[in-house]
Amino acid sequence: MLEGRCMKCKESREMNNVKLEKTARGTFMARGVCAVCGTNMAKILSAEQAKHIK
Numbered sequence: 001m002l003e004g005r006c007m008k009c010k011e012s013r014e015m016n017n018v019k020l021e022k023t024a025r026g027t028f029m030a031r032g033v034c035a036v037c038g039t040n041m042a043k044i045l046s047a048e049q050a051k052h053i054k
Helices: 047-051
Strands: 002-006 011-022 028-034 040-045
Touching: 002 028, 002 040, 011 040, 028 047, 040 047
Parallel strands: none
Antiparallel strands: 002 011, 011 028, 028 040
């Protein structure tokens, strides 16, 4: 699982339903849902980190 910062919980949490996206600028971003409260989350990734996401 990938960890990101939940803006509602104000803590680092695991992301569920992670989907990898490529932004308009060419960087990678992982989008998911907080495992605790269900709020949408996002995390900016490097190209190296994006290789390890399924």
